[in-house]
Every structure is written in structure tokens, then in C-alpha cells.
Amino acid sequence: MITLLIYLAPLAGVILTLPQELLPGLVDSAELQYGGIESGQTASDSTGTGASLSSLWSYSTVTEDRYDHALHGDQHELTPYFQDYDNTTNITAQLGSTAYLNCRVNRLRDKTVSWVRRDGSKIKLLTWGLHTYSNDARYSLSFEHPNNWKLQIKYTQRRDQGTYECQVSTHPPKVLSVRLNIVAPVVEIIDERGASVQEKFYKTGSTIELKCTISQMPQAQTFILWRHGDHMLNYDTSRGGISVKTDMSSSVIVSTLFIANATPTDSGNYTCSLGDVATGSVLVHVLNGEHPAAMQHGSGTKDLCSLSLVLVLAVLTTLLNTLHASHAR
Template sequence: MLGPGTWEPWFLLLVATLSIVIANQHHQFDNHSVHLHERTTTRKPRNESYFQDEPSLKLPPIRIPHLRHHHVTHWGPYFENVKNEDVSTGGVRHVAVHLGTTAMLDCRVAMLSDKTVMWMRRNGERVSLLTVAKNTYSSDLRYSLYFQYPNNWRLAISSVRREDHGLYVCQVNTHPPRMLTTNVTILAPEIRILDEAGHEVKDRYYKTGSGVELACIVRSSWRTIGNLVPTWLKNGAKIPDHVKIYHVNGSAEKLITRIYIESAAKSDSGEYTCSFDQHSTSLVHLHVLNGEKQAAVHHDQWNSGRTERPNRKTITVFLAILLSDLLAVIQK
């Protein structure tokens, strides 16, 4: 065991020994790196002469495949197709609506962002603003906007009338504006008044005491037609009690109702209307005449009984009837 004051020389000897060992290790490492560098830089490839004698090879250019970018066809709001309809090219959509029902006009706008949708009605050169966004700007309370999630700005027209037909425009306030036009057609029931011979009439003449029978025919593609009944009126009021009304069984698309007067009097003259669900109306003017105006009666019967152009024989017979009536008046 070392005594006091004897450890210092030993410590200095140990430090010197370690320094010599470390210096030798660094020297050997540096020599190894130099020899390795010389070998790698002076070594020639085994086939060096082959590569020097061969002409340079012409390699084909590297073909880089073209990247297939996704082409975005819509950079802003656009109208979505409905039922395979191409509504993006400015075409006109066609919608048929039954009279008296509620029309729902679709306008599906994708990628609307901060733009606004508005509905307008175009009637010739006149354009009427109906809605802007979800607000209604028409004084007609039948118009309203029903937004259907996620992007359908539906225009609703309640209690559709005949005059509601025409063009309706859904417009997005882009620059230039994008518009979708819808042409609305009103499907109204066809209603006609026929006489005893099955001919449509607007004016009908009868002798006093004659039997009168008129039929009201209603045709429609509206399937609920069978739940409704045509209504007869005389001069806008209820039909008199002596006028009989008969409802004939028709079909889902056809209704028939008849009126019958057994012995017509002058008081039965007037305007008779047949209405269907307050939307379709047809009328006939009924004239019951006394014997001194038989020519008018013959004229009406000739007109109602002939739908094609009269021939010479028919005209001759008619003139003979008029002449005989005129002679009878002169003889009186």
C-alpha cells in the first residue's frame, strides 16, 4: 500500500502510458485509411480495355408515363341531372301538372358555395321574380320555396290554374348566370256538352214542348276522376227541380252526366254549364222557341247534325225548308 506522497509519481506514469497507447491507435488507423484510399483509386476494372475500345452505346430515351390527372368539369355551381336529363347544357325541362294540384319544380344545385338561387317566371318579354334563396317575393301566395336536403331548391305552386302554364327559370347568380328552365304544362280534364245525336254544341234551339237531352262528358288522365261528379248549373244557379239529372257509370278516365227536360218551355231557355271540380267548365246556350221562329230551329238542327261540309243536295233541302216557312208566314 502506498504511503502518503508516493501515489503522485505512479499516477503520472499511468497517464503517460495511456497517452502513448491512444496515439499509436490513431496512427495505425490513419495509415490504414491512406492505404485503402490508394488501392481504391489506383485499381482498374478487370475489363477496362473492353470498355475503352467499344463505341459509346446509344440507349433509348427513358419514357416517363403520363400522369392521368382528374379533370374537374365543374369549377362552380352546376345543375344536377334528374332522371337522365341533361340539364347542364341550357336545355328546357318539361313538367306536366294536373289542374288543381300542387306543382313541385325541382332545381338541384351542386357546389353552390356562397352563391344564391332564385326562381323567376318568364311570360314572353316579361320576367317576374318569385323567390330569392328561401324567401318569397311574389304577391301570389300560391308560390313558395321548399328546400329539400341536401341541394334541391323546389318551387311549389299550390292549386295550379290554367294560366300557370309557361316557363319557370331557376337561376344561380354566377358570372355569367347559370339558368335551368322548366316548361310547365297544365293537364286539365277535357269536358264537352253533346246533344241527342252525340254532337258537341254551344247553342241549341228547340220547339216548345220538345224533349231536351244534353250529356256532359268528362275525360282525364287523372286517376282520381272517379271520385268526383260533374255539376250542372243554369245561369249560375241550381238546376230547376223539373230538370232531371242522370249520372251514367263511366270509367276511371271518363264520366258522363245527363240532363233531361220532358217538355221544354220558354222558361227553360238560358245558359247551362257543366263543371268538373271547379277547374273545367263547358257551357251551352239553350233556346226554346215558339212556332213563328221555326227557321231558327231547322237551322240549328241542320248545324248540329252535320259535322262535314254540306253538299248541294243538303243545301237545296235546307233552302226549300226556309222557303216553305217564309210562305207560311206570308199567308198568315
């Protein structure tokens, strides 16, 4: 009897949670199956009724499924769905960085998530489940617990821009479309007035000051690299008097290079770069004696003299042609 009670205990819990309309059928069925079992007799000894504990357990399982259906409705409604449908459809990544395309799927169950690249009517499979099927090693599936089937694209290039789809293997498939935009930072070296400059003049003994601006950066980055030819200046301690100041107070990053006590050996090409993504350059001249402004002024004077000479020659040519015409008559 004690053994029978132990087996019937789980069934009692199920019965207590059933809707009232299901109770009569369950009671009748229990009476039918256990009516022929006498005291001290096990279910396996009963004959005639075909009753057994296993059949009763099967019945209780079916009843639980019906009860779950009564509570939750049609099981076809419990299909997978995207958690952040409206928030993950447009991604902007910086050229050369790592892009992450999120796809959070709830209630996935036995379905599979895949990523494809759509280019017009062409579709290219990138991942299926946890496996990567792209020949491009930059693509991989980076699953993030508990439900984010995240596509990772390393060292983004301009050709990576386009439409990607996260698909769930339902019938028909559920699709989350993600647009990836690739933005290349703009690097410029500017003068004191903020205008882009490609050449600058300094006097020996003065301080070289080069200002570099970086804009259109979707990902914050503070490391700006300065070079003089092939020589990196950011951590140069051999020359002395070199310093770099970076300001991120606005949406545009400004990096300023200072070189004290300039000499003619400091002349050459200077570059300001953001890794291998974008670079700006300026040609620096360090002059002995003559002030840069005087040099630029002298250059302007030479240009004016050349123009005057051309005008004089044109007038002389016209006069000679006129005299020649008069003699011909």
C-alpha cells in the same frame, strides 16, 4: 404516457390510411417534433423544438386535406349539379290548377338556389333561397327534402305560360330552364250523334238526357258540376229522378245528366262545368203536346213557305217591270 397515447390515437388512424409516398415526410416530422420530449414530460413543457400537440394536430389535418385531394381530385370539380336535367325541362299544367316546377340540386353546399321568370330580355326574380320576392302571392318556394327547390304556382292563369329558370349561385351561375305550358280543358254538350249542340227539345213526360264531354285535361279530375240556371243538380234530392253518370274509360271524360218525367218547369239553360275553368251550356225546351220533331218540321215548313213567297214576289216584280217598259214604247 397514457395521456400521450390517447392524443396520438386519432393520428395513428390517419397515418394507416395515407398513401405510401406521404409516410416518410410524416414520420420525419413527428420525430422532429417529439424527439425532445422525455418520459413524463408533456408537450407543453418541451423547449427548443417548439413541439406541441396542437401543432401535430394541425399537421394531421393538413395531411388529411391533401389525402382527400389525392382521392377526389381538384375541389373545383365538386360543384353543384342538377339531378334531373333532362326530365324537368317541360311542364304542362291545367288552367286554374297548382303547378310545380322541380329543381333538384346535388352538392349545393354554401351556394344558393333562386327562381326567375324570363320574358324575352326581361328577368323577374321570384325566389331567393327559401324567401319569395314576387308581389304575386300565387308564387312560393316549396322545398322538398332532401334537395328539391320546388317552385309552386297556385291558380295558374294563361299568362303564367312561359320560361322559368332555376339558378345556382356558382360562377358562372348554373341554370336549369323550365318551360311551363298551360292547357285549358274543352267542354262540350253533344247530341246522340256526338255533334256539339246548343238547343234541345223534349216532350213532357220524357227523360232529359244531356251528355257533356271534357277533353284536353292534363290532370285527371272526375268532379263535373251540372246546373239548371243557378241551381246545382248533382246532389239535388228535392225533385227526384235526377242522376249523373261519369265515364273515364278514355282520354275524354263523359258526364251524362238524366232527368226523368220532364215537365215544362225543367226548361231552361243547363251548364256542365269543370270548376271555374271551363263550361259548356245547352238550352232545353220541354213541350206540352206537340212532339219536338213535329215542331222542328213545322219550323222547316214555315221557312220553305217564306222562300216560296219571296220567289213569287220576285217574278211578279219582273213581269210588272216588263209591262211598264212595253207601255213606255
